[in-house]
Amino acid sequence: MENGLNRRDRHAIRDWIDTLSVAPGAGNRKAPALGYPLLGAGKHRFVFDIGDGRILKVARVPKGIDCNAQEASLYRRAPSALRKHLCPVTAAGHGWVVMKKMTRPVPSGRVCDRQLKRVRELADRYGIAISDIVDRRTGRPRRNNVRLAKDGRVVLIDYANVYAERNQLVAFFRRAFGR
16 A cells, blocks of 8 residues: 555655664654644654645554554454444555544534444454553543544544454454455
């Protein structure tokens, strides 16, 4: 999925990722100079607005490389029933992922809470525990990781923290690929 960024951007990101491998704490000091507005920074990744309704997530620390790979992999492999609740990944490479920009916040209320619960149950059914849906301490939905699609469906915009037991993961891939 390399078709989301131009050669200059991919080269700048590759240089940044190389810097992280030599100096893992570099991302704690500054964001890579990519020429796009910085929307924010999480614990593991920077988020840039690259225009055309898309955002770019770039690893901030070495774990961010794994987070981006996890999101791209889960989006590609998830069953369609679950994928429709995952923010679309349009391109990905080593240390970066491009996704659709989702801006509509999820309102408080029972309807959206029920939708989030169903998404979590759906993921659980496939043996996937997406820890960023619900706060582990409070049990409340993590609305900062979820947005509302135009059709009213809840969509996870940060689903990199996925945990599954090995047997559950094997079963998921068998169901996903019919093996």
